Amino acid sequence: MAEAAIALDRYDVRPLSGALGAEIRGVDVSNLDAGGFAAVHALLLQYSAIALHGQENLTDDGLREFGTRWGKLDVHGYSRTVPGYEDVLLIYSDAKRRSAAEGWHSDVSWKEIPPKISMLHARQVPAVGGDTFFASQYRAYEDLSDAMKAFLDPLEAEHDGRNFDIDLIRRPATHPVVIRHPETSRKALYVNRGFTRRIPSLPAGESTAILDFLYNHCTRERYQARIHYEPGTLAMWDNRCVQHSAVPDFGDEVREMHRVAVSCDQRPSR
């Protein structure tokens, strides 16, 4: 994309940390012309996770429509959905029911082709808390020693979705431990505590030790930012270079989010 031609200054953009993330005001995703779309695309590639505040009027149809501008929508297949929409997940917590999104993960990395982008629309937010943490997997990779990078670069890891359906253990997906982002060409770590199970080319003890090291390393505070939601915030993140974790710090209050994810047209690769 020719970045020089994109007017990135048309919106109010505030970075969330030195590692990744930005919150953006002035965008209306329901009425985004080609220039506005190109600017949001460039901002997502630059910051990896963005909060587009002020989308209070976005309906589920509007969310799907905006999602479809980025590609075909992913059908998760195992999570609760908004009635009538197989591709809009309902992420809902209250005093009786907690959402399952706590814990670091990259969305649906247990599929052969995981979604490239996820979008989370805040429908009802608690008075305090309920943020989402993000961690830059570019930064986490770039900080490793050359020796560790050379060791990890050729490895592959298995991921499975046993958290959603025990049968998915039988259908693990294998992805490189280090992937190259197809749009930015930057390398990123691609293992996560939620879904990665083992590095099959290593003995079990070595696989566990390396993965434990990577899980701790790739979610260090120095790689993080958190998105704070207002009613109507639309968070978007790039699963090819970030992991995320919901923060369950809002007691018994209601938190209702609607999520769509955009399919990728290629497997994660080096």
Ligand code: SIN
């Ligand atoms: C998710 O993991 O997709 C949802 C994150 C959140 O609820 O904050």
